[in-house]
Amino acid sequence: MKKISIVIPAHNEQNNIHPLVNELQKVLxxxxxTFEYIFVDDGSKDNTLNEIKIQSEIHPEVRYLELSRNFGKDHALQAGLEMATGDAVITMDSDLQHPPEMIKEMLRYWALDYDVVxxxxAEANAHAKKYQRFSSKMFYKGINMLSDIELENGIADFRLLDRKVVDQLNLMDEYEIFFRxxxxxxxxxxKAIPYTPANRFSGEASYSFFKLIKLALNSMMSFSVRPLYAVTGIGLFFSLFSVLYIPYVFISYFFFGQTTASGWASIIATVAFFGGLQLFVLGVIGMYLGKLFMQAKQRPNYIVRSSNLVKTGNDLIEL
Incomplete structure (x- = not known):
């Protein structure tokens, strides 16, 4: 009998743990x-961990990892994937917006020899705020344009991964992770399948607008150097465009007797524009250098504070 691991990161989701486990039990x-549930408590400030511990006492297939602080959703997913021992791993959110009944459809496609489902x-998320829907749409357009991968609009962290895919992902030693x-x-x-997100069962999403902007920038730069090519092209364009100013100077001097350009406002505007452009280009280069700096430190992507399991080979041993 094949085993399925379900990895569920949780951050301040105390009221969602019990309903989620009940729904999963009904479906699975x-x-x-056979199943195992690996909850990863990503530095919650509420009683999320206690709720998970209660469920682990009721259901022996429920396991947990408590991270020492909030490391972010992707790092929490990484922690869960590295501890998962199933023949396939399903990742999903803990707020019940990912319908548990869709797991059966994922397993059906997995049985048809798909490695990733x-x-x-399927449509705009009616439960999200307007700025979240707009930023999400712009994010996927930007990453598809500036990176070497193509993501569907609204792609989610609700997925099934075959063991061989999980093994490859676990081999990637990257500091900034973008699992999608x-x-x-x-x-x-x-295989891609559409879904309609349900209402969030309880609580509020922890992603703010500025966190989404940071995620977008990190994601675009994690899979391509096209932003560097883009700013190089911008710099080259304006350099060539500035050459056109030379004929203007000669024509003004020989035909109109003007030795200096009139108008200080246009000069200040031009200096400010090119100064901002230079800072922008340096900022893009600096972000890539920052990624190299953080990767060179080789700090762990997460730290486990406590757990009720230990991984030995391909098996999990409960403490």
Whole structure:
């Protein structure tokens, strides 16, 4: 009997743990597979960890990792993937917006020899705020234009990964992780299925607008050097454009007797524009250098504070 690991990162989700486990139990008990649930508490400030511990006492297949602080969702996913021992791993959110009943459809495609079964929103998320829908749309347009991968609009962290895909992902030693892009990058036989997100059962999303901007920038630069080519092209364009100023100077001097350009406002505007452009180009280069600096430190992507399991080979041993 094949085993399925379900990795669920959780950050301040105390009211969602019990309902989620109940829904998963209803769906999975009739699938013919064995399951393990690996909850990763990503530095929660509420009683999320206690709720997970209660569920682990009721259901022996529930395991948990408590991270020492909030490392971010992708790093929490990495921690769960590295501890998962199933023949396939399913990742999903803990707020019940990812419908548990879709797991059966994922398993059906997995049985048809698909290595990756991932989901994307079938339509605009009506439950999200306007700025979240707009920023999400711009994010996917930007990453598809500036990176070497292509992501569907609304692609989610609700996916099934075959063991061989998980093994490849675990080999990647990267400081800044973007799993949605990494899963597409590794290739294999993939199947996309649409889903309609449900209402969040409880709590508020922890991603702010500025966190989304940071995520977008990091994601675009993690899979391509096209931003460097883009700013190089911008610099080259304005350098060539400035050459056109030379004929203007000669014409003004020989035909109109003007030795200096009139108007200080246009000069100040030009200096300010090119000064801002230079800072922008330096900023892009600096972000790439910053990524190299953080990668060279080789700090761990996460630290486990406590857990009820230990991994030995391909097996998990409960403490």
């Amino acid at each position: 008990n009739s699938t013919g597979y 991932y989901t994307y929103r 892009g990494m899963v597409k990058w590794v290739g294999f036989k993939q």
